[in-house]
Amino acid sequence: MLDDITSVTIKSALHGLAMRQRVVADNIANIETPQFLAGRVSFEDTLREAYENGHPEAAAPSMARSLEPTRMDGNNVNLDHETLSHIDTNLRYQLMLRAVDHKAGLITSALRTA
Template identity: 35%
Template sequence: MPSEGLFGVHGAALEVRSQRMGVLASNIANASTPGFKAQDVDFQKALAAVENSASTGGNASITGVLQYRVPSQPSLDGNTVELSTEQTAFAENAVAYQTTLSFLNGRIGQITRALRGE
């Protein structure tokens, strides 16, 4: 049985959330870099891209679905990172990542028990 059948959409969701975490961390790390343009991920498009690459045997990547953020208050140095926005998005994504991971761990536990005949 393919892993998609065992884990449903959750495996792909974990991959997208992991990659998004990297994008958001990069935004936060570059908050004071002149000219840096903050990016984020459209979760639904990224999930579809990851699921499609998994079904075709390709590498899962969100590169094609990255979008630049439009700041509410542009900076004079051209940097579009708004630290509070990035920190909030990072925290929300971390909670969603942990929730997805917990679900997958529970599912793996169920499969393990089933294989043992418990």
Template identity: 55%
Template sequence: MLESVTATALSSALDGLALRQRAIADNIANINTPDYHAKRVQFEDALRSAVSAGSGDVDATTERSLEPTRLNGNNVNLDTETLSNIDTVLRFQFATQALDGQATSITKAIGQASA
């Protein structure tokens, strides 16, 4: 597909959201693991800056959560993970639809140009 800032940004967003989905799954899988600290994936601020600069190409980063821990040293909160999962799924669907819309527009434009 033809590269544009929008397409690059959407691709970066999808990569970041996929990484966040894996982190959420890891967090939930380790909810009872002593001394496990939840993972948090960040990319939105970097993506916003990259788009403003005309790029849209960023890599997501994973950090350990600094939220308070329970007595066993674990800080995974199932409510937080569930809400984050719902938000991530909705954002992924939105970004996928936006990227699909761009591809459809390009396909239509190519079809009209060859007609």
């Protein structure tokens, strides 16, 4: 029942956002670790392309290390960037959860009227 293209796309988005949350937390935890390079998760472009091709389940998030300049200790974690990324990611995650709730509500309503 929840295997239509919209549900699969939402599930893929939640997977990518959850991965981004973990990477941001790891970045913040390692803000003082010498030579640590911040991780960056990307999935939106891949998900958009997979959705347009009708196969959002094929989209997978990817993580790469940041090539931004480093401090003297070789670390490039920027707390301001990580904080904003954390807030943005959490808001997007909440939005996806609301979409799941809305879809479940529609299904429940349809079943009640049937």
